[in-house]
Amino acid sequence: MEIEQTGLKDCLIIKPRIFEDPRGYFFESFNQNIFEEKTGLSGRFVQDNQSYSSYGVIRGLHAQAGEFAQAKLVSVISGEVLDVAVDARPGSPTYGKHFSIKLNAVNKLQVYIPRGFVHGFSVLSKTAEFLYKCDNFFNKASEVGVIYNDSDLNIDWLIPEKDQAISDKDLLLKPFSELQHI
Structure with missing residues (x-):
């Protein structure tokens, strides 16, 4: 497992070591001991979530606040997404900045996304299965978010506007400037 910095404090790219041969491949997708040793961060995850979406879907930007804040380890099982993380931690040197990367099955x-970030992704392939491990349990009352097309963040989701599919719930989210502390 290799760890790379993203440019956002504590947000990391994790490259697994993949063993391939004519039969296929094998890789260790997570090892708590190695993760903690290489990052100094806790790797205790308590909930796994999986979503399936079609091309053009944009999910996010989401987080949970307070005692239910979550760090996430995200990956793609099939297809390809543009994964986006925004540092929403007041006082952080990268507050208000975002990072994006293409994650795919190939x-x-x-990406390790620490607590205090809002997170989302757009589906770039025909379909995609997205997996995320969380270090805290989901609590509906603690959900917070930022509108996907916030003009201050200026995120390019790599999906033409005519093809974007956003949930009614996500269309009601407020701009980053109005986000309450996570």
Whole structure:
């Protein structure tokens, strides 16, 4: 497992070591001991979530606040997404900045998104299966978010506007400037 910095404090790219041969491939998708040793961060995850979406879907930007804040380890099982993380931690040197990366079934990259970030992704392939491990349990009352097309963040989701599919719930989210502390 290799760890790379993203440019956002504590947000990391994880490259697994992949063993391939004519039969296929094998890789260790997560090892708590190695993760903690290489990052100094806790790797205790308590909930796994999986979503399936079609081309043009944009999910996010989401987080949970307070005692239910979550760190996430995200990856793609099939297809390709543009994964986006925004640092929403007041006082952080990268507050208000975002990072994006293409995650897919071929590159098998993962992104560690710490607590205090809002997160989302857009589906670039016909369909995609997205997996995320969380270090805290979901609590509906603690959900917060930022509108996907916030003009201050200026995120390019790599999906033409005519093809974007956003949930009614996500269309009601407020701009980053109005986000309450996570």
